[in-house]
Amino acid sequence: MEIFRYSEKETRWLAARDPVLGKAIAKIGPLRREVIPDLFEALARSIVNQQISDKAARTIWGRLETRIGEVTPATVARLEPEDLHGCGMSLRKAGYLQCAARAASEGRLSAEEFAGLPDDEVIRRLTALPGVGVWTAEMLMIFSMQRPDVVSFGDAAIRRGIMRLYGLQTLGRTEFDVYRSRWSPHGSVASFYLWAVAHRKEW
Structure with missing residues (x-):
């Protein structure tokens, strides 16, 4: 089983750039996400x-x-x-x-x-x-490709994670793009934590 490659370098960068996300990263801890290289x-x-x-x-x-x-x-x-x-x-x-x-x-x-x-x-x-x-x-x-900077607006769980994390009632494309640009160039790692936030029963 191959795992998406990232390290504390990316999570420290995200935490410094976005303290709210940084608190979530610290609370959740390291995440391992399986990839299919083929x-x-x-x-x-x-x-x-x-x-x-x-x-x-x-x-x-x-x-x-x-x-x-x-x-x-x-x-x-x-x-x-x-x-x-x-x-x-x-x-x-x-x-x-x-x-x-x-x-x-x-x-x-x-x-x-x-x-x-x-x-x-x-x-x-x-x-x-x-x-x-x-x-x-x-x-x-x-x-599969392990691209480092992907945050999908089309993913309902990603949007739900952002809304839960930042206390938003709605999230339009323009506001979403502001968050996404904040996490670039490590958006894929941010996505992992947003999924985790979205799927927790309480936050």
């Missing part, structure tokens, strides 16, 4: 997981592995949509997964190439794939 696998899992429970997603992924072994662009591309549907996913998701496999096989889903591109260009290229929206692209940037 970009195709990360995208495939994201597609499978869309709009279903974690338990259902694990079941479908297990069936897929039983059917084809390692889930790679080549093994997925050999299947018909009906074969993927037989693993429990919808035909629409099956189409998304096969499009992702083709993109990876053709070099359009290359983590090495993406590494030299700015975030907005990576988002543009990922969202050109069927079934990949901005939120999915941003999650891939964090949990």
